[in-house]
Amino acid sequence: MTAIAPLLSDPYHQSFAAFMAERREPExxxxxxxxxxxxxETLGWPTRRQEAWRxxxxxxxxxxTLQRPSTALIDxxxxxxxxxxxxxxxxxxxRLAPGLSQVRELPERAMIAGFSQALPDHSALIEPVLDSLxxxxxxxxxxxxxxxxxxxxxxxxPRNAVIEEPIHLVFYATGGDMAVYPRLFLMLEQEAQATxxxxxxxxxxxxxxxxxxxxxxxxxxxxxxxVQEESPQAFHLSGIRVRxxxxxxxxxxxxxxxxxxxxxxxxxxxxxxxxxxxxxxLTLGQENQTGDYxxxxxxxxxxxxxxxxxxxxxxxxxxxxxxGMIHVRKHAQKTDARQTNRNLLLSRHAQAHANPRLEIxxxxxxxxxxxxxxxxxxxxxxxxxxxxxxxxxxxxxxxxAFAKDSLTRIALTPLRERLDRVLATRLALDSLEGN
Amino acid sequence: xxxSAQTLERLAASDYQYGxxxxxxxxxxxxGLNEDVxxxxxxxxxxPEWLLEWRLTAFRHWLTQQQPQWARVDYPPIDYQAISYxxxxxxxxxxxxxxxxxxxxxxxxxxKLGIPLAxxxxxxxxxxxxxxxxxSVATSYKGKLAELGIVFCSFSEAVREYPxxxxxxxxxxxxxxDNYYATLNSAVFSDGSFVYIPPGVRCPMELSTYFRINxxxxxxxxxTLIIADEGAYVSYLEGCxxxxxxxxQLHAAVVELVTLDNAMIKYSTVQNWYPGDAEGRGGIYNFVxxxxxxxxxxSKISWTQVETGSAITWKYPSCILRGENSVxxxxxxxxxxxxxxxxxxxxxxHIGKNTRxxxxxxxxxxxxGQNAYRGLVKIMPMAENARNHSQxxxxxxxxxxxxxxxxxIEVQNPTxxxxxxxxxxxxxxxxxxxxxxxxxxxxxxxxxIVNGFCKEVFKELPMEFAVEAQKLIELKLExxxx
Numbered sequence: 009m010t011a012i013a014p015l016l017s018d019p020y021h022q023s024f025a026a027f028m029a030e031r032r033e034p035e036x037x038x039x040x041x042x043x044x045x046x047x048x049e050t051l052g053w054p055t056r057r058q059e060a061w062r063x064x065x066x067x068x069x070x071x072x073t074l075q076r077p078s079t080a081l082i083d084x085x086x087x088x089x090x091x092x093x094x095x096x097x098x099x100x101x102x103r104l105a106p107g108l109s110q111v112r113e114l115p116e117r118a119m120i121a122g123f124s125q126a127l128p129d130h131s132a133l134i135e136p137v138l139d140s141l142x143x144x145x146x147x148x149x150x151x152x153x154x155x156x157x158x159x160x161x162x163x164x165x166p167r168n169a170v171i172e173e174p175i176h177l178v179f180y181a182t183g184g185d186m187a188v189y190p191r192l193f194l195m196l197e198q199e200a201q202a203t204x205x206x207x208x209x210x211x212x213x214x215x216x217x218x219x220x221x222x223x224x225x226x227x228x229x230x231x232x233x234x235v236q237e238e239s240p241q242a243f244h245l246s247g248i249r250v251r252x253x254x255x256x257x258x259x260x261x262x263x264x265x266x267x268x269x270x271x272x273x274x275x276x277x278x279x280x281x282x283x284x285x286x287x288x289x290l291t292l293g294q295e296n297q298t299g300d301y302x303x304x305x306x307x308x309x310x311x312x313x314x315x316x317x318x319x320x321x322x323x324x325x326x327x328x329x330x331x332g333m334i335h336v337r338k339h340a341q342k343t344d345a346r347q348t349n350r351n352l353l354l355s356r357h358a359q360a361h362a363n364p365r366l367e368i369x370x371x372x373x374x375x376x377x378x379x380x381x382x383x384x385x386x387x388x389x390x391x392x393x394x395x396x397x398x399x400x401x402x403x404x405x406x407x408x409a410f411a412k413d414s415l416t417r418i419a420l421t422p423l424r425e426r427l428d429r430v431l432a433t434r435l436a437l438d439s440l441e442g443n
Numbered sequence: 444x445x446x447s448a449q450t451l452e453r454l455a456a457s458d459y460q461y462g463x464x465x466x467x468x469x470x471x472x473x474x475g476l477n478e479d480v481x482x483x484x485x486x487x488x489x490x491p492e493w494l495l496e497w498r499l500t501a502f503r504h505w506l507t508q509q510q511p512q513w514a515r516v517d518y519p520p521i522d523y524q525a526i527s528y529x530x531x532x533x534x535x536x537x538x539x540x541x542x543x544x545x546x547x548x549x550x551x552x553x554x555k556l557g558i559p560l561a562x563x564x565x566x567x568x569x570x571x572x573x574x575x576x577x578x579s580v581a582t583s584y585k586g587k588l589a590e591l592g593i594v595f596c597s598f599s600e601a602v603r604e605y606p607x608x609x610x611x612x613x614x615x616x617x618x619x620x621d622n623y624y625a626t627l628n629s630a631v632f633s634d635g636s637f638v639y640i641p642p643g644v645r646c647p648m649e650l651s652t653y654f655r656i657n658x659x660x661x662x663x664x665x666x667t668l669i670i671a672d673e674g675a676y677v678s679y680l681e682g683c684x685x686x687x688x689x690x691x692q693l694h695a696a697v698v699e700l701v702t703l704d705n706a707m708i709k710y711s712t713v714q715n716w717y718p719g720d721a722e723g724r725g726g727i728y729n730f731v732x733x734x735x736x737x738x739x740x741x742s743k744i745s746w747t748q749v750e751t752g753s754a755i756t757w758k759y760p761s762c763i764l765r766g767e768n769s770v771x772x773x774x775x776x777x778x779x780x781x782x783x784x785x786x787x788x789x790x791x792x793h794i795g796k797n798t799r800x801x802x803x804x805x806x807x808x809x810x811x812g813q814n815a816y817r818g819l820v821k822i823m824p825m826a827e828n829a830r831n832h833s834q835x836x837x838x839x840x841x842x843x844x845x846x847x848x849x850x851x852i853e854v855q856n857p858t859x860x861x862x863x864x865x866x867x868x869x870x871x872x873x874x875x876x877x878x879x880x881x882x883x884x885x886x887x888x889x890x891x892i893v894n895g896f897c898k899e900v901f902k903e904l905p906m907e908f909a910v911e912a913q914k915l916i917e918l919k920l921e922x923x924x925x
Contacts, residue, residue, distance in 0.1 A: 360852070369845040370839075376866040383859075
């Protein structure tokens with residue numbers, strides 16, 4: 009595939025052999041790992057000559073992905089909090105930290121646990137479904153995650169189970185040039201409902217490559233939030249793949265403000281009639297940051313609805329990349345799919361790349377997309393200044409309004425308010441709420 | 444639409460009315476591509492040494508290139524050694540001295556096509572340069588244009604008569620290394636049109652080239668170069684047809700446009716190459732590189748295209764907006780039916796300050812047709828206050844076809860404003876019902892709605908062309924819905 013792949017495969021081979029030698033786990037997992045590693049070898053290390061990686065410069069990252077994480081302890085004060093009762097699982101350098109985690113009372117047969125804890129008793133439940141979703145097959149970091157994950161979160165809700173408290177997952181990395189591959193597997197049976205918040209954080213230099221698999225049965229509802237506030241030196245390469253059955257609903261909220269390079273690859277398969285999916289993204293970029301999103305919504309069945317709304321606010325020399333695809337299969341008639349990408353460039357050196365794509369093979373559909381990139385509207389600026397608001401404040405107000413539109417879609421109040429504060433700090437403003 | 448019965452009858456007889464073959468003595472070079480073939484083409488055209496060198500450099504570069512795979516089109520690999528790279532109607536003596544000397548058989552071909560050559564040209568007021576397979580057959584209206592200092596001739600003639608101009612501008616917009624097909628064209632291009640409008644001259648008539656592929660197993664590789672000097676204006680039309688054949692034929696053209704200060708070029712195409720039969724056999728592979736350079740300030744390039752033919756269309760007429768305040772426009776209607784595939788769009792590269800571009804693309808898919816819009820809008824860091832608006836609409840007719848949109852938007856200057864919108868829909872039952880209720884037949888209603896859908900683009904075409912395009916689309920979509 010690429011010229012570099014054979015050169016690299018040797019150290020990866022050694023690393024993988026050493027990793028496999030220490031693992032004590034059921035055979036089906038070893039098989040998955042072997043298959044994933046083989047897939048990574050065929051895919052090779054992504055280069056900028058590949059269309060999907062054109063804007064993602066990974067040259068500084070290669071060495072990092074080989075370093076195995078160390079064990080470390082962190083202070084509970086460093087962890088983000090939602091300030092309301094939650095089920096919390098904290099993973100430090102990819103391993104569950106039981107002392108920092110707490111799972112409250114759950115409905116019967118429901119499970120929120122670390123993989124390492126749950127595997128011995130529940131492999132019959134996990135085996136048929138783990139790594140079974142079709143998405144992200146050509147994503148090298150999804151393959152690396154499956155080959156190298158050590159621990160992760162397992163969330164299972166049986167039929168009709170509704171969990172009110174949010175499930176709060178923290179993937180924390182303590183730095184020191186290493187790669188962590190946390191994993192999330194979530195399965196909602198018929199009519200089950202859950203709210204999940206995944207927070208990615210850390211300190212120093214590291215690569216965080218989490219992979220989430222989300223499966224929803226008939227009528228299930230999931231509100232999923234990924235909050236990426238990695239350290240400024242970190243690389244974040246996350247993968248999310250989703251399969252939705254009939255009449256299920258998901259809201260995927262992706263917030264990104266940290267890391268030197270943050271990329272999320274998302275694939276949603278709407279595999280049942282009347283499935284609904286909202287993907288809502290907000291990227292705040294400054295200095296040399298790159299915020300990179302690659303989405304694919306696959307409409308496989310009729311009457312599906314999907315909406316993608318992505319916004320970015322870019323300062324300094326930051327860059328945003330939005331590559332969104334709506335793919336409507338032949339018999340997915342009556343699909344209603346929408347895609348919006350809006351980028352606000354606040355500095356001379358900021359860059360936005362938008363690539364909103366539609367591939368439509370059914371004729372009775374409503375599909376549309378729009379993209380706009382630019383600076384603040386001078387008329388709006390003038391309007392505010394004419395009312396005595398200084399220029400700097402007027403601009404901050406307008407930027408805040410632009411970004412806040414994304415936050416208002418988040419139903420989880422404590423998270424929305426916290427992110428709004430992050431936004432306000434970025435814009436050097438006190439929260440404008442209520443003014 | 445009163446003659447719709449007639450139209451139907453015409454259709455029943457033949458779907459592609461330009462599918463005839465002209466029996467004419469052809470001089471063809473044996474299939475195959477190597478340096479000798481290129482030397483031969485160059486020698487036949489009595490080209491200067493520098494041009495031969497340029498061709499050979501391109502050819503050597505082509506050997507190192509690979510056929511692009513990124514477009515959303517699907518076709519078996521092309522055997523470049525099975526194609527003949529030169530086909531010319533055999534000339535008696537030294538070639539025609541005036542229009543009357545042109546082979547009558549050839550004249551009849553153009554008459555069948557409705558090309559206003561000779562007297563017809565005067566009526567229609569269009570100057571035509573007709574390219575038959577590889578060579579330019581005749582150029583009408585030459586004298587009248589020459590009075591104004593306008594040069595409108597075949598490319599080979601331009602190489603002989605105006606070598607400095609050709610040498611200065613050839614490859615300046617589409618360099619020989621540009622892409623696989625442009626490089627191939629640079630190596631083997633046989634003829635095409637050359638236009639030069641001197642400073643301050645407004646070309647009094649529409650200039651037009653008609654391309655036709657006649658011989659089998661040949662490729663057509665024409666090259667067009669249009670230069671509008673300071674303050675000049677020209678409107679240029681291009682039309683294409685080819686006979687019906689079962690095998691696929693390759694058409695890989697290059698068009699280069701250059702506008703200097705305050706100049707404007709309007710380039711319109713109605714492309715109706717043979718699209719293949721209803722099962723997808725045969726048809727033209729239309730792999731074309733078209734690009735314009737707005738070199739001077741306040742200059743403008745406007746592309747209008749109606750793409751109805753070809754088995755595969757791979758074409759991205761582009762504008763490089765280098766001059767300050769320069770303007771680029773792209774208006775396109777692309778129709779695919781049966782097994783046709785189109786991957787078409789534009790590139791707008793904003794370099795200069797206050798540059799503006801507009802993109803309007805309408806895609807219509809019917810039958811098993813696949814229609815993709817692929818476009819790039821790039822705002823470079825120096826392009827202060829650049830503006831772009833893109834609109835891409837797709838209309839789907841039938842459940843076997845596809846419509847795809849792949850816009851690339853790259854903005855590197857915060858003062859730029861770039862907006863893109865796209866929609867995909869089908870002709871709604873409500874619209875049809877509304878028309879039928881008022882006594883309009885389904886067929887006519889569809890054509891009415893489709894014409895409305897394309898109107899924004901058609902209004903950019905010169906009038907005769909707009910009428911032709913409208914008819915062509917009616918013919919094309921006959922029987923697709925209902």
